[in-house]
Amino acid sequence: MKTFHTQGRLTVAVLALAAAATLSACAPLAVGGAALTGAMVVGDRRSSGAQLDDQGIELRAANRLRDQMGTRARINVTSYNRRLLLTGEVGNANDKALAETVGKQVDNVLMVYNELGIANSPTFTEKAEDSLLTGKVKAGLLDTKQISANSFKVVSERGTVYLMGRVTQREADIATQVARTTKGAQRVVRVLEIITEEELARIK
Numbered sequence: 365m366k367t368f369h370t371q372g373r374l375t376v377a378v379l380a381l382a383a384a385a386t387l388s389a390c391a392p393l394a395v396g397g398a399a400l401t402g403a404m405v406v407g408d409r410r411s412s413g414a415q416l417d418d419q420g421i422e423l424r425a426a427n428r429l430r431d432q433m434g435t436r437a438r439i440n441v442t443s444y445n446r447r448l449l450l451t452g453e454v455g456n457a458n459d460k461a462l463a464e465t466v467g468k469q470v471d472n473v474l475m476v477y478n479e480l481g482i483a484n485s486p487t488f489t490e491k492a493e494d495s496l497l498t499g500k501v502k503a504g505l506l507d508t509k510q511i512s513a514n515s516f517k518v519v520s521e522r523g524t525v526y527l528m529g530r531v532t533q534r535e536a537d538i539a540t541q542v543a544r545t546t547k548g549a550q551r552v553v554r555v556l557e558i559i560t561e562e563e564l565a566r567i568k
Contacts, residue, residue: 365442407514409530417472418443425470438485444517444528446474451521453483477555494520497548504542511535523550530557
């Protein structure tokens with residue numbers, strides 16, 4: 365995941381446990397997160413080519429957003445199987461739309477999920493809480509024997525948990541239940557590519 369600022373529309377399944385409040389202000393732009401570093405992830409259902417593409421997408425998207433928006437936004441850029449998720453904060457609707465447009469222009473991007481908020485930058489405490497929430501959700505997925513935790517990527521932003529991955533409907537439902545019952549989770553957004561049980565059997 366690369367940190368940057370963007371917003372947009374997407375067709376994702378949102379399980380809202382509480383509505384997030386929006387504020388009017390700008391946050392500084394940052395680049396960070398956890399991208400692949402050359403090695404393929406064990407148990408990842410993406411092809412090696414898709415994993416490399418995702419790494420490149422995150423780098424290119426973060427760089428282009430930084431060039432376009434400078435320090436006036438804080439955007440997290442996460443790509444999974446060429447599906448680009450934008451989370452974080454921007455100062456106005458125009459910047460939110462601009463970030464989505466930039467994301468769509470990045471090579472190899474199939475879809476852009478724009479979850480940017482028009483809000484202030486999170487505090488240090490809020491960032492720490494999101495990091496802790498991500499860790500707790502990942503631990504919960506690992507403890508759940510019916511699914512492969514490595515098949516999911518987890519991103520947390522202001523108490524919202526984003527689930528990404530290439531999974532069956534059964535796995536998606538189990539992971540959603542884990543996330544939504546994790547302490548600190550306010551809502552769960554599923555940005556998942558759903559495959560059949562037959563497709564899963566061919567992957568294994």
